[in-house]
Amino acid sequence: MGTDSQAEGRRGLALDGALAVAATGAGVLALALGDEGGTTAGVASYLLVVVAGAALLARRHQPVLVLGVVAVARVLVTVESEGDAALVLAVAIALFTVAGGGNRQRRLVIAVSVAVVLGAATAAAGPDDFLPEVLGEWAILLLPVAVADAVRSRADRVRDLIE
Secondary structure (H helix, E strand, C coil), X not given: CCHHHHHHHHHHXXXXXXXXXXXXXXXXXXXXXXXXXXXXXXXXHHHHHHHHHHHHHHCCCCHHHHHHHHHHHHHHHHHHHCCCCCCHHHHHHHHHHHXXXXXXXXXXXXXXXXXXXXXXXXXXXXXXXXXHHHHHHHHHHHHHHHHHHHHHHHHHHHHHHHC
8 A cells, every 4th residue: 555545544544533533522412402392311311322423433344224223213312312313414414425435326326315215204303394394304314415425516517628
């Protein structure tokens, strides 16, 4: 492995570490602050936030698996503590990673499918009205998919212009 690829690998690992720490910190903070209803999170919710954050470290090597782990953790945290905001950042990072890499059509189908199912599951587990909740979840979850696809399309166009 050359020096450039080693430096790129270290930058990628540093970025993944920073994203994992940010997602974990945001999740812990969201659980600690709770919601207006005074629902308190249990130890299991905090552990799930840590597991989901740690999973992000593998996002470049196993993006679909990481998305699965983070999505399941989000549903479980929502059911356990109604902390539906706790893993929004982790899910967004995982969705962005899946939607932006590999076979474009396959990855977009996976990301959109997970976002739709996760949005419905999270909305169903919440105490509020289902329809407004699911529409809000879908808007939040499909945003990183759209951004990843736009970034990828732009990079493809730039690459085509250079070649």
